[in-house]
Amino acid sequence: MRPRNVAQITMIFAGGAAASLYIADWGQAVRTLWRDVGHDTRWVMWSYALWGIGEGLWLFILPLYAKSLGATPDQAGFIIGLWGLGRLLFILPAGILADRFGARRLMLPSWYLSLTGVAIMALAPNWRWAAPGLLIYGFSAAATSITNLYITQAARYDSTRSAALPLQTVLTLIWAAYSLGLVVTPAIGGWIGEQFSLRAVYIISTFWFVLSTLAIMRTHPYPTPEPPPGGYDYGGLLRRRSVTVPLIVLTLGFIALLTGQALSSQYLEEARGFSRGVIGVFGSLSALGTAIFSLLLGRLTSWRGFFSSLLLVLVSFVLLMSTGNTAVVMGAAFLLGAHYAARPLAASVIGERVPAHQHGIAYALVDAVAGLATLIGTNIAGRLYGANPDWPFAAGSVGLVLVMALGVMLRLRGTTRALRPRILRVGR
Secondary structure (H helix, E strand, C coil): CCHHHHHHHHHHHHHHHHHHHHHHHHHHHHHHHHHHCCHHHHHHHHHHHHHHHHHHHHCCCHHHHHHHCCCCHHHHHHHHHHHHHHHHHHHHHHHHHHHHHCHHHHHHHHHHHHHHHHHHHHHCCCHHHHHHHHHHHHHHHHHHHHHHHHHHHHHHHCCCCCCCCCHHHHHHHHHHHHHHHHCCHHHHHHHHHHHCCHHHHHHHHHHHHHHHHHHHCCCCCCCCCCCCCCCCCHHHHHCCHHHHHHHHHHHHHHHHHHHHHCCHHHHHHHCCCCCHHHHHHHHHHHHHHHHHHHHHHCCCCHHHHHHHHHHHHHHHHHHHHHCCCHHHHHHHHHHHCHHHHHHHHHHHHHHCCCCHHHHHHHHHHHHHHHHHHHHHHHHHHHHHHHHCCCHHHHHHHHHHHHHHHHHHHHHHHCCCCCCCCHHHHCCC
16 A cells, blocks of 8 residues: 555544544533533423424425415515514513513413414415414514523523523523524425425424423423512613613614525525525525524623624625635525524623513513514615615625624723623522
8 A cells, every 4th residue: 555545544534533532522512511501491492493393394485385375475475474563562561471470471372372373374274364373473482582581590590500501501502402493394394395285384383383382391480580679660771771782782783684684595596596495405504503603602701692693694695795606605504594693692692781570571672673673674685685686795794894893892982881690690
């Protein structure tokens, strides 16, 4: 055997051994993290993963299902709009009620609503029956902010949880679990729709939502924090610069993210010429990116994690504008998954700035501004895309740079300095 071949084989074996050690270390870290999050958070993660599987089956074929039920394009848009309406209507009231009556008492009904909404859509004889199902499903979006509150309470009361585990790490883990459920199910849902029927997709999805609901029922309730003598004082919450200034920065960040991201799949099809099947693969890569970046960014402080997610998405936008090379676009799609990691990190930013009895409304505010940013960002994207398909990415990139610069400026001046996050320092 030639020396050169021996050297090559040696390098291959050395690389393989190094990779094996890295994978083993990573696996050990994941097992340790799984143990440290505690009993109740593990069941929440299982529930979110199952929810991701169920939702991922039909998330990208919803307009096609509405069409199969007899809806015109305008009527399909109306149906999908009800989903967003349900999200905005119920998020803030649910946050207020969770502060007063406990997170789990509001969390369980959110899962019941999701199951009911999907079941109605699965059984709907026409689009008029599917519309209220999607509205009810929109109400279940309150589960996100309520779950954040529940996880925050688990940091104090779950005796099986490691007291040293940062809150932002656990909040991002929930999104990682949800995203893992989304990695392969969109392609599976499309295949089921082609081989059988679109209704079959929703019927199968209902089964996964049943499992998700059963998993969340395995959690335990926690005590509701007592409000101070002055009451909940939600008006005072919104007058605090330590809360309102970060909310403004977070909202602007969400708008920039959505301006570039909203029509990315349409851009890849129309401007870059990729088939829908390939775009589905890109969607799976994006979901995988969300899962991985949620784990990685959750190890940082809340602000650093949030701005790091913006930076990753900025790189993605630049790559998508620059070339249609398949390998590069795959990398860009993977990086684009970081935009979902921004939501739990934003919740952690605000959660650190409010007392325990206001956490429910605080997390609800983050979801509400994210919903508002979605409406603004998608409308901006639509107008810019009609003029030039590259413009939404360009505008999103400029917006992300400006938001990051604003965040750095405010941090230097101390305007966005967090209150001491006491909950992270409370023992078990």
